[in-house]
């Protein structure tokens with residue numbers, strides 16, 4: 001009887017752990033999202049609020065080349081093109097054993113003239129990665145700041161905020177760049193949000209980019225792994241949020257393996273630049289000074305790559321001669337949708353569309369970048385977003401004979417490609 005009771009209790013516990021806990025966690029995340037949304041909508045400047053003054057003075061707007069700046073959900077309006085004196089921070093992510101510490105060592109020993117502060121996110125008592133970094137580094141110990149035993153991936157990011165603020169307040173003149181190494185199982189979203197939505201952090205530190213290490217030998221297995229309901233696949237999330245992806249450990253696989261893996265990764269994230277490497281050896285400008293969240297880089301960053309579309313059908317009906325349509329047949333829930341189309345957009349309609357999109361899909365919309373051709377303006381309009389946060393401003397002027405091509409890339413979960421295309425078309429003049 002006692003044995004049976006024990007088995008029953010254990011089974012119940014297992015069920016709670018495998019189902020109820022993730023569900024409760026997810027429910028809590030949703031509540032947090034809802035609260036954040038309400039705050040961003042009613043307490044900070046929304047997209048509409050930013051655009052309204054301009055729309056109310058529509059005639060003025062149409063006759064000048066001045067477009068409005070907007071920022072939705074970002075705690076303070078990030079500098080657009082003016083000089084930005086905030087300390088850049090690079091987040092290194094990647095699955096367990098993919099080569100994050102190896103890359104970190106490479107960064108610390110390479111000649112780039114930057115003094116790096118390191119935030120380590122190691123669990124456990126022993127500072128293994130910390131000592132590895134220190135023993136290999138040519139940088140003086142003064143330049144390396146180790147912070148350990150902190151869970152960066154947990155939804156309460158108070159510790160990361162505290163660490164970043166301590167660093168900039170107490171040691172600001174000792175370094176020029178911060179590198180944060182997350183654990184292999186960390187979800188990148190909360191770390192990214194810390195930089196965008198925390199008022200104090202975003203005042204002093206700017207996210208330079210998310211660099212994701214991919215273990216060429218084992219990544220395919222992790223990316224294809226089907227998780228229980230409500231449980232995210234960290235490997236997929238790490239690829240989805242990346243600005244730069246390093247296909248590491250290429251010495252352990254064949255060219256064919258690498259091509260298949262590249263195809264898989266580009267399906268998830270068509271926006272990130274990818275480089276192959278052995279032992280994390282890449283050029284420093286591939287990982288530092290990326291400007292992944294700088295609006296003035298959006299134009300060069302949004303290079304929609306068609307090369308991975310090998311055997312995908314391109315649906316060319318309707319505006320086929322102008323709009324490039326990717327009809328992917330992959331089944332992964334996280335993917336990219338790219339829209340490349342000539343034509344002029346009504347900013348008013350874009351405002352409505354994006355506002356609706358963010359409200360409905362904010363949580364599933366991981367990253368978004370865009371360069372738009374807007375009615376009545378000589379300038380590009382550049383946009384970028386993370387989940388429900390959006391940031392946009394006028395960009396470079398179009399050349400007189402330049403094709404005004406709109407480019408938008410969305411990365412997210414369960415994206416409805418045809419709805420996105422329809423929404424975009426609805427904004428065309």
Ligand SMILES: Nc1nc2c(ncn2[C@@H]2O[C@H](COP(=O)(O)OP(=O)(O)OP(=O)(O)O)[C@@H](O)[C@H]2O)c(=O)[nH]1
Nearest residue numbers: 095096097098099100101102184248249250278279
């Ligand atoms: N063959 C091969 N081994 C590599 C390469 N890069 C890293 N390694 C090895 O892979 C192992 C894991 O590398 P780490 O840099 O510690 O990986 P990590 O992502 O920091 O690991 P965790 O912190 O445990 O998640 C180490 O033994 C490295 O020497 C590579 O390109 N090729």
